[in-house]
Amino acid sequence: MSSNAALTDLIIKMADDELVQGHRNSEWTGLGPVMEEDIAFSSMAQDKIGHAWALYRILHENLGGEDPDRFAFMRPEKAFKCSHLVEMPNSGYDFSLMRHFLFDHAETVRYESMRESSFEPFQQLSKKFRGELKYHTLHADAFLIQLCNAGEEGYARMQTALYETIALAAGIFEPSAAYEETLIADKVYPGEKELYSRWLDQIYPVLVKAALNLPDMNTITPVYGGRQGFHTSYLVPLLKEMGEVFNLDTEASW
């Protein structure tokens, strides 16, 4: 079995992505372009934050980590390991939808790969999240394809959104210098490089249906750094807002 440090590092990356993406999704509440989309992004926000919570609980219960709420809301920016993709402000619906498409497929291949993980709590999460994530990718694929087939403006905006997000999304798969090989050898999961390739295999057919051009991935420089605690300037304000109520009284009971 991999060391606790290796598992902890991997779980924090996954959980922080879920938490921050969940918060970004929640920013669509009340602002969606149509009511169904308002509801969809709000529901997905709830799912993501639930996934983050389940992961923080594993840290707490299996690996001696802190209480999930305190861990989520009281850490300094440097201790966060989320990718830059999820930190970016929502911008327009086009950007948000494309990010949701790329992120949720990445999440799907990741949890799918953990069905037979040597770390047992991952097996259970994998089963639980799998069914829920189907609805996220179903939603993303359907809207992406519809907007791209809806006319010139929709198509052009989604293509632009893909160019804007693809390097950021590739940054999800930043391998850990210290633990990657151990986690693979111990069969915790197949590793970032393998997930990246499975992810491309999964998004490609949908992009083809939408007639979008995926840039040559060899010319893309993935945006790394988030996993090592280096973040965009957007993360600090987000964390401040997200933890605002909790930090009014960290000992309060809810």
Next chain:
Amino acid sequence: MSATISKEEVYEALEQVMDPEIPVLSVIDLGMITGVEITEGQPVLIRMIPTFAACPAVSYIKDNIRTVVEKALGIAVTVEIDKQVHWESNRMTSAAKEKLKNFGIAPPPVLEGEVRPEIMLNTPCPHCGSEHTYLRSPFGSTLCRAIHYCKSCGQVFEQFKPLE
């Protein structure tokens, strides 16, 4: 503590614990209970599972189970989340699906294998029974619901989503 309480009595009491979001369905109807253990001299142990991982009603339901069963049977009860079992929509009983339909929510179809997008198409309308319907959004007013539209009776309706 009474040693004469049987599992059947506990299950009967559980039929009175209703889901806060769908008040016509009990935790038994929904298939949320995974086990009851009765050990002499100890509180009765009830194991449950949430439907969706992020269901905000879980702790409310958990407390509800404890208080309702304790009151009904006059015994001490401990409720635990069962981590070994995950909820799938096939756990819902057919009686529950009928109640759901009468409540105005389309029940999930029986799943054979995985959820595919096609399974969300032509969901029978709970109001008029027509299958001339389409999926408006896989997300609804709660995590477990989707929104459909019936072209026959012109009404928007919700469905309890199939979940693998």
